[in-house]
Each structure stands twice: as C-alpha cells, then as structure tokens.
Amino acid sequence: xxxxxxSRYECVFFDFDGVIADSVDAKIMAFGELYREFGPAVxxxxxxxxxxxxxxxxxxxxxxxxRELLGITLSPAEITHWCDRLSDIVLDEVVAxxxxxxxxxxxxxxxxxxxxxxxxxxxxHDELQVIVDRKGxxxxxxxxxxxxxxxxxxxxxxxxxxxxxxDRCLFVGDAMTDHDCARACGLDFLGxxxxxxxxxxxxxxxxxxxxxxxxxxxxxxxxx
Numbered sequence: 001x002x003x004x005x006x007s008r009y010e011c012v013f014f015d016f017d018g019v020i021a022d023s024v025d026a027k028i029m030a031f032g033e034l035y036r037e038f039g040p041a042v043x044x045x046x047x048x049x050x051x052x053x054x055x056x057x058x059x060x061x062x063x064x065x066x067r068e069l070l071g072i073t074l075s076p077a078e079i080t081h082w083c084d085r086l087s088d089i090v091l092d093e094v095v096a097x098x099x100x101x102x103x104x105x106x107x108x109x110x111x112x113x114x115x116x117x118x119x120x121x122x123x124x125h126d127e128l129q130v131i132v133d134r135k136g137x138x139x140x141x142x143x144x145x146x147x148x149x150x151x152x153x154x155x156x157x158x159x160x161x162x163x164x165x166x167d168r169c170l171f172v173g174d175a176m177t178d179h180d181c182a183r184a185c186g187l188d189f190l191g192x193x194x195x196x197x198x199x200x201x202x203x204x205x206x207x208x209x210x211x212x213x214x215x216x217x218x219x220x221x222x223x224x
Contacts, residue, residue: 008168009115009168009169009170009188010115010116010164010165010168010169011115011116011117011118011158011162011164011168011169011170012110012115012116012117012118012169012170012171012172013117013118013119013120013155013158013169013170013171013172013182013187014117014118014119014120014171014172014173015055015119015120015121015122015171015172015173015174015175015178016119016121016123016128016131016144017054017094017121017122017123017174018054018100018174018175018192018194019100019172019173019174019178019192019210020099020100020103020119020137021094021097021098021099021100021103021131021135022097022098022099022100023093023094023097024054024174024194026090026093026094026096026097027050027054027090027094028047028050028051028054029047029093030086030089030090030093031046031047031050031061031086032044032046032047032050033089034046034082034085034086034089035065035069038069038070042065042069042070045065045069046065046069049061049065053175053176053177054174054175055122055151055173055174055175055176055177055178056122056175056177057122057124057147057148057150058083058086058122058124058147059079059083059124059147059148062074062079062082062083062086063079066082083124087124087127091127091130091131094123094131095130095131095134095135099135100192100209100210101209101210101211102209102210102211102214102215103210105211105214105215106210106211106214106215107137107140108140109214109215110140111139111140116142116162117140117141117142118141118142118143118144118145118158119132119141119143119144119145119146120145120146120151120154120155120171120181121144121145121146121147121151122146122147122151122177123146123147124146124147124148125145125146125147125148125149127146128144128145128146129144132144143158150181151177151178151181152180152181152184152185155171155181155185155187156185159185166185166186166187167186167188169185169187169188170187170188170189170190171185171187171188171189171190172189172190172192172210173189173190173191173192174191174192174193174194175199176199176200178191179191179200179201179204189204189205190205190206190207190210190213191204191205191206191207192206192207192208192210193206193207193208194208195208196208
C-alpha cells in the first residue's frame, strides 16, 4: 500500500459525509423521506441519484429533482424552504452517525503533528456548524465550511488566506465532486471508497479505511 505521511503535508482538507462520519446512508434515507409524498417512483429516483452523486449540494439537487422529476421550477425562496425541510429530517440522524473507523486516531495524529485540518462539505454551512459542535469535533479542525459556497471556492479561499503551497496539501473525499475540487485546486487526492464501490478514475489512490494510508505502522503491526 502506498502511504501518505502527515509530515508531507501542510494541511489536509476533508469532506464530511462518508469520510469523517458514516452518514451517507442517513442522507440517502432523508432525501427519500423528503420526496415520499410524490410517490414511490419519484422517491426511488431521488434516492438512487443521492447514492450515485453524494457530494453534490442539496441547493443544486433539490431544484433538479423538482424540475426533472416533477416538472416544477422552484423559486429561490422555495429552494430554501425545501432545503430547510431536509435539514429538519436529517440533522439528528447525521449527529447520531458514528465516526468512521480510524478517524479519531487520524484527527488526533494530525493535531499532535501540528497539521491543520479543514472540513469542506456540501452540507449547508450553518447545519455543518451544529453537527461539528454536537459531535465534539471542533477542536480537531481549523475550520468547517459548507454550502452554498462551492468546494473549490472554499479551498481556494483557505489556500490564499493561509499562504499554503498546493503541492503540500491533501484533499480526502468519497465523491467525484471531491476529486474534481482537488484537481481544480492542484491538490493531492485520496479517495475513500465504501464496500468496493469506486467512482474515481483509474490510477486514483483509494482506500476503504483511511488508516491504511494515515496509520501505516499500525496497519503493518495488525497484518503481522
């Protein structure tokens, strides 16, 4: 297994759902519940899209679902209303979702090594703050930022503000939106995959457990 040393990087950017927290299924079920009133076919289509494109923000998905599945064009106020409805459904479920294996050790290691970590998520910004605080994660991250800002905009802002070298930064994500963000910003990328499902281009470094890359000595002891 190819390894990445925390000392190689000045900064690590993390997506949240499916990377820090095991909350991908909670998001899929929440989108399904949001569209339950429109019947099983619409609900199934929404859930299938959420499963296939987890990293796209709800500010983009909800108008798309209404337009393409229901023939309804939402106003900005209506988009906000539907996004708020989704937040009401999903917030407690995401807070209750466990951290993924190895994440507590990795975050502690980065903090102890003085490597700042940032969350860059498609979750609405204010909702993300509640989640990070209620899960007790605030001390591990220099910042946690979310939608409606696009991920590459957030990353570029942090790179400029902190004077970071792009070739000394890593983005860890589980979706093509994360991969595309890293590529657009000139960062190294590590893909976290679930149960062998790999959405990334050939040659992308991927793992199911982040400890395989971040904690190689422990993994070597475990394999011995």
